[in-house]
Amino acid sequence: MxxxxxxxxxxxxxxxxxxxxxxxxxxxxxxxxxxxxxxxxxxxxxxxxxxxxxxxxxxxxxxxxGRYELRVVAGERDTEVWIADAHLPASVIARAAAVPRSAKTAALGRQLDPAAYVVHRAWVGPMVLLVLDDPDDPTPYWLISARHPDKVLAALKT
Structure with a gap:
């Protein structure tokens, strides 16, 4: 059924x-x-x-x-972050932070974990860092381009 x-x-x-x-x-x-x-x-x-x-x-x-769309969607059970076809429940996000344009090179350079999920668009300056706390997922964090990371973070908190 x-x-x-x-x-x-x-x-x-x-x-x-x-x-x-x-x-x-x-x-x-x-x-x-x-x-x-x-x-x-x-x-x-x-x-x-x-x-x-x-x-x-x-x-x-x-x-x-420019095909990718970043969305924060609130459902009945949980809020989710969607980028392209990937989605992440907010319940597994331990920390979230904005990465300014000035720190983007460092975040994508030597500090980048190879297991991280990255959606980078060179023409979008800032990024959002979403650190995961999910023992079933080997991905340590998501690093995604966002023109307004403060709005993404606010949408995750409400």
Whole structure:
């Protein structure tokens, strides 16, 4: 027999880790430049084909780079942190802290534990550190990019 109870969830915080808007200008410009080069180099192609192929490819690549969404969701039983397809119940978080842009290099460098779960986006400055206290999970902590780590931490506390 299956359990058909409805679960109520409320999103306390949500942010999409999009690339910066100004990346679109060089990305589309590079696609257009390569299209011009192809037009000059391959005379047998109709002029519109490189543009029709490469400009949409640039749009898809830039959208794909910003595909991750960070969410803090409050359910009936527990609050969870979601990033991409991974989720972490707040009940296993022992400590949480913001990692400012100035400390990001150290956190991702020599101090990084190889067993940590990391979602890093270079265009997002600060990060959130979530230290785990779960004996069944070999992951010591999560280190995830967040534009507003203070809002993520506040959503976890409420």
């Amino acid at each position: 299956s359990d058909t109870r409805a679960t109520t969830q409320s999103v306390r915080y949500r942010e999409r880790l999009w690339v910066p808007w100004w990346w679109w200008l060089p990305g589309l410009g590079l696609a257009a430049l390569i299209s011009v080069e192809l037009n000059m180099g391959v005379r047998s192609l109709p002029d519109w084909v490189p543009y029709a192929v490469l400009l949409p490819v640039a749009v898809v690549v830039l959208a794909w780079l």
